[in-house]
Amino acid sequence: MQSPQRLQLMLTTLKTKKSLTLREVMTLTGASRDTARRDIIKLTATGAAERSYGGLSLPNSFNRLDDYLTRQADHPTAKRQLGQLAAPLATGKQRLFLDVSTTIGMIPQFLDLAPTTLTVTNSLDIADQLLRKTTSQVRLLGGNYQAERRGTMDSAALRDLLSFKFDLTFLSAAGLTSDGVFFAYQDDIAFKQQLRDQSQQLALVLDQSRFDMTHNYRGLALEQLDYLVTNAPVPANLKTALTTANVMILTPKN
Secondary structure, eight states: OOHHHHHHHHHHHHHHHSEEEHHHHHHHHOOOHHHHHHHHHHHHHTTSSEEETTEEESTTOOOHHHHHHHHHHSSHHHHHHHHHHHGGGGTTOSEEEEOSOTTGGGSGGGOOOOTTOEEEESBHHHHHHHHHHOOSEEEEOOSOOBTTTTBOOSHHHHHHHTTOOEEEEEEOOSEEETTEEEESSHHHHHHHHHHHHHEEEEEEEOOGGGBTOOOSEEEEOGGGOSEEEOSSOOOHHHHHHHHHTTOEEEOOOO
């Protein structure tokens, strides 16, 4: 199927479904992940659709709750692998923050924390996992919790965040390029920057599908990261930029 036919099929399907994830685009068109990503960029560039966290949607019709639930089931093996790879960074740390993310939600099951360790999160699901899987003290930030995000980053959460200093923060993002770290929502910016200020170390945890992907907002420079935890070799240009910024890259040894 040629590009024009794929784009038309995507647009026709969007008129019925309102939104499509990257995986759904791949299944619909039979395209590879890279081709599907390029098709999404092409279609959104025409104004007929909008980029969403994990795919695309008709303008003003992005169903964020469905998208979050879809992401929970997307790439479970890779996410579990990332959770297992990231967890040892918390060894010996006394104060941890876990950002709202379906990938970071895989970390608690691999944590070995003392009962005196304080774990803080802005995610309902991660708080539940911390309570179930660890013996740590669990604190959920105050604020207005949004159904579509299963978490909060509003002004109340930001004020609550100011009460803490963290040894390590596990951070999520929508995209990573040599220009920096990108996020989907405007209120992400102040929250993520405050996390940087409140944390001794910052570990960005994301899978390879986020490489060389920009999104709505650039929130952090590469120099503000301490670790990148990912599941595949990093593209050469991005690896060079990360190395220059003194970011330690953690990938599976296999």
